[in-house]
Amino acid sequence: GGDGGDGGDGDGGDGGSGAGMGGPVTVFSGSAFVDNGMEEALHDAGVPDSIDIEMVVPPQDSGSKQQQLRTAINAEEPDPDLVLTDNGWTIPFIVRDDLVNLEAEMDDEFISRVREEGVQSMIDTGTHPETGDLYSVPVFPDYPVITYRKDLLRDAGYGDSDFETWRTDPPTWAEFSQIVSEAKTSDVEYGHVWQGNNYIGLACCTFNEFLTSMGGAFFGGQDNLFGPIGDRPVTLNEEESIDGIEAAVDVIHGEGLSPMDVQGVSPQEVAGWIEPDTKSTFEDGAAVTQRNWTYSIGGAVSAFEDTDMELGVMPLPAGPNGSWHAQGGWIMSMNPYTEKKEAAKEVIKAWWEDSVLQHQFDEANYMPPKPELFSYVEQSDTYGPYFEALQYSAENLIPRPTTSVWPNQRSIVAEEVNAALRQEQTPEEAATAMQEQIAAIEEQSG
Numbered sequence: 001g002g003d004g005g006d007g008g009d010g011d012g013g014d015g016g017s018g019a020g021m022g023g024p025v026t027v028f029s030g031s032a033f034v035d036n037g038m039e040e041a042l043h044d045a046g047v048p049d050s051i052d053i054e055m056v057v058p059p060q061d062s063g064s065k066q067q068q069l070r071t072a073i074n075a076e077e078p079d080p081d082l083v084l085t086d087n088g089w090t091i092p093f094i095v096r097d098d099l100v101n102l103e104a105e106m107d108d109e110f111i112s113r114v115r116e117e118g119v120q121s122m123i124d125t126g127t128h129p130e131t132g133d134l135y136s137v138p139v140f141p142d143y144p145v146i147t148y149r150k151d152l153l154r155d156a157g158y159g160d161s162d163f164e165t166w167r168t169d170p171p172t173w174a175e176f177s178q179i180v181s182e183a184k185t186s187d188v189e190y191g192h193v194w195q196g197n198n199y200i201g202l203a204c205c206t207f208n209e210f211l212t213s214m215g216g217a218f219f220g221g222q223d224n225l226f227g228p229i230g231d232r233p234v235t236l237n238e239e240e241s242i243d244g245i246e247a248a249v250d251v252i253h254g255e256g257l258s259p260m261d262v263q264g265v266s267p268q269e270v271a272g273w274i275e276p277d278t279k280s281t282f283e284d285g286a287a288v289t290q291r292n293w294t295y296s297i298g299g300a301v302s303a304f305e306d307t308d309m310e311l312g313v314m315p316l317p318a319g320p321n322g323s324w325h326a327q328g329g330w331i332m333s334m335n336p337y338t339e340k341k342e343a344a345k346e347v348i349k350a351w352w353e354d355s356v357l358q359h360q361f362d363e364a365n366y367m368p369p370k371p372e373l374f375s376y377v378e379q380s381d382t383y384g385p386y387f388e389a390l391q392y393s394a395e396n397l398i399p400r401p402t403t404s405v406w407p408n409q410r411s412i413v414a415e416e417v418n419a420a421l422r423q424e425q426t427p428e429e430a431a432t433a434m435q436e437q438i439a440a441i442e443e444q445s446g
Contacts, residue, residue: 230446
């Protein structure tokens with residue numbers, strides 16, 4: 001887009017630091033964006049050479065990243081200029097006006113392109129719920145899959161017809177745990193690895209998946225995920241919701257608590273693990289199966305090269321209510337206290353170009369946020385072979401209940417469920433504790 005490209009292009013006459021002078025545009029992005037040519041790709045896509053871009057690495061855990069951003073904005077820090085925000089916690093920032101309203105700042109043509117070309121569910125997570133204005137631009141959608149060792153499953157008697165079937169018809173939790181236990185020999189340290197730590201990911205994602213697949217819900221079902229706060233049922237102590245906690249506990253301890261016959265195939269350590277922990281464990285060949293985000297496929301493909309390990313990918317196991325995958329992903333937002341607004345806008349515009357999104361996929365294994373680019377994923381050597389499983393997972397997504405009160409609620413969910421995973425309390429006790437505390441927050445805030 002040529003508009004505004006010349007104004008911020010280096011004369012500095014009217015813009016001063018706003019036009020990109022005086023240090024780089026800093027992007028609070030992540031380690032996968034460092035040293036992978038992203039800055040060059042953005043310049044090639046139209047960011048003027050006079051604008052330097054610096055990728056900054058925030059904490060790996062989404063909750064800490066949110067906290068760091070909150071602190072910076074509360075202190076009115078101008079740095080970072082741009083930030084990748086988790087699509088699960090951006091709306092509370094938007095409704096407090098703690099991010100720049102891009103609809104008011106950027107040209108209509110660009111905003112309408114984003115709306116037309118972007119993944120709709122991601123557009124929604126960056127939109128002001130009352131005004132409908134767009135505050136954030138999708139960077140990459142994400143959702144989990146199961147990566148598994150085909151070689152170990154072959155040794156256990158499973159074959160290509162099974163692998164084929166599972167891509168679009170995943171096994172139940174009971175069948176899955178049976179498969180993993182048969183494939184786990186003394187040569188491999190762990191069965192199924194996933195993220196059960198007391199952190200944001202347990203509440204939004206791994207527990208949400210168990211909960212939904214077993215037919216349970218935080219607030220009575222998908223219709224109430226985004227409110228109305230205080231005017232929706234809290235349903236964490238209902239039988240199907242307790243089943244969700246029991247299934248998660250059974251996957252570790254095999255106590256036979258849940259209505260499905262789930263065997264204990266996960267190490268106790270998962271109650272202390274987040275994504276990087278399971279990713280490195282699986283890539284080292286130390287686990288039969290892993291639940292992780294789509295970027296983990298690229299990591300496993302690279303790690304398994306020149307080894308005897310063979311990679312398979314399937315959707316998450318199914319419960320009585322089907323196979324469900326937490327909707328994840330990250331969107332680009334602007335710090336309202338930036339001193340480089342014009343330059344930052346150039347970076348946002350270039351990031352939406354196909355060439356940059358393709359570079360991001362090739363280098364960081366992040367899915368493109370435009371459905372029209374999914375064919376690019378399908379043709380890729382790394383992801384193409386797993387496309388059917390990816391498509392099935394993408395069609396069975398469960399969002400988290402993102403409202404202004406969710407940040408408080410999710411820490412309760414993570415703490416109580418984690419205590420059940422550690423067997424410090426029963427699933428019923430965890431359900432009761434969550435029900436009481438979350439209902440109290442709903443009443444206070446409604």
